[in-house]
Amino acid sequence: MLKKCGLAAKVLISAAMAFAPPSQKTTHDAIGDLSGLPVLLQRAFAPDAGSFDPIPNPGPNDWLAVHDEPGQTFDEFKASRPNRPAPDRRIIYLQPLGDFVPERSPSIDKLREFAAAFFAMEVKALPPIPIQSSKFATRQNPLTGNPQILTSDVLKFLTTRLPADAFCILAITMEDLYPEPSWNFVFGQASLRDRVAVYSFVRYDPAFYGEPRMAGYEMLLLRRSCKVLAHETGHMFGLAHCTYFNCLMNGSNHLVESDRRPLHLCPVCLRKLQWSIGFDVLERYLELERVNRLTGFTDEADWLSRRIKTVQGE
Numbered sequence: 001m002l003k004k005c006g007l008a009a010k011v012l013i014s015a016a017m018a019f020a021p022p023s024q025k026t027t028h029d030a031i032g033d034l035s036g037l038p039v040l041l042q043r044a045f046a047p048d049a050g051s052f053d054p055i056p057n058p059g060p061n062d063w064l065a066v067h068d069e070p071g072q073t074f075d076e077f078k079a080s081r082p083n084r085p086a087p088d089r090r091i092i093y094l095q096p097l098g099d100f101v102p103e104r105s106p107s108i109d110k111l112r113e114f115a116a117a118f119f120a121m122e123v124k125a126l127p128p129i130p131i132q133s134s135k136f137a138t139r140q141n142p143l144t145g146n147p148q149i150l151t152s153d154v155l156k157f158l159t160t161r162l163p164a165d166a167f168c169i170l171a172i173t174m175e176d177l178y179p180e181p182s183w184n185f186v187f188g189q190a191s192l193r194d195r196v197a198v199y200s201f202v203r204y205d206p207a208f209y210g211e212p213r214m215a216g217y218e219m220l221l222l223r224r225s226c227k228v229l230a231h232e233t234g235h236m237f238g239l240a241h242c243t244y245f246n247c248l249m250n251g252s253n254h255l256v257e258s259d260r261r262p263l264h265l266c267p268v269c270l271r272k273l274q275w276s277i278g279f280d281v282l283e284r285y286l287e288l289e290r291v292n293r294l295t296g297f298t299d300e301a302d303w304l305s306r307r308i309k310t311v312q313g314e
């Protein structure tokens with residue numbers, strides 16, 4: 001299955017499909033039966049109103065106004081038989097394509113550290129591959145003239161490079177991407193079956209749109225990049241878009257909408273990821289809190305501190 005996410009390139013037709021935020025029963029059903037789980041997990045997966053905001057009603061150009069998504073309950077996720085890490089396939093590889101120039105790119109090491117805490121898995125960054133020496137098809141965007149790389153070439157290349165111990169390999173780049181000639185651009189593309197994906201962060205830099213880089217833009221670029229990396233890697237685990245809470249796994253159609261999304265998972269999506277990876281929820285929260293605070297994502301770190309107390313039953 002090829003997956004293109006965040007299809008801002010698509011022409012949006014305002015056929016306002018009626019998305020109604022889910023009822024309490026719907027979200028409970030999506031989380032699934034918690035009886036029989038250890039008490040700590042029951043607390044972690046409870047739809048605590050103080051921690052998790054309901055999904056907002058979509059505006060006219062928001063993802064759920066133009067994409068009719070049914071949601072994916074925890075039980076449906078399990079029944080979809082998603083790829084899961086195994087003892088011999090448990091490393092997430094990051095493959096940088098082209099340069100990540102400091103000041104105009106997120107730090108690969110910070111991205112790696114964030115992903116390692118988020119997925120509670122080992123994440124390794126491979127040496128960058130120069131674009132010039134690659135065989136990827138490129139073009140000048142017919143409308144804007146900026147250079148772009150063909151995603152299908154990158155995905156094909158990655159399938160030949162998948163290390164034996166890889167859960168997945170994710171190419172990350174500051175070059176712009178296109179999935180096929182008829183498309184204007186794409187943020188990223190993945191093949192879940194082949195466990196390969198490519199994402200570009202260049203459109204998260206205000207300078208891409210000719211806008212000034214205001215004070216603090218480096219933190220904004222890093223935050224957006226961590227967010228897209230965690231969201232898209234979530235898809236690699238088989239998590240579909242979330243329609244239950246305000247959640248990292250919500251679809252988004254534009255930058256304002258994705259900036260609005262939190263950097264954390266709702267209880268439905270957290271339960272899916274925990275089932276897949278088998279991490280200790282409390283240890284993961286503690287490490288994520290440390291990394292978020294160190295990185296300067298203070299609001300997220302504060303949210304995590306509160307969650308840690310809740311999960312501990314304080």
Ligand SMILES: [Zn+2]
Nearest residue numbers: 005006231251
């Ligand atoms: Zn997505």
Ligand SMILES: [Zn+2]
Nearest residue numbers: 242247266269
């Ligand atoms: Zn969610």
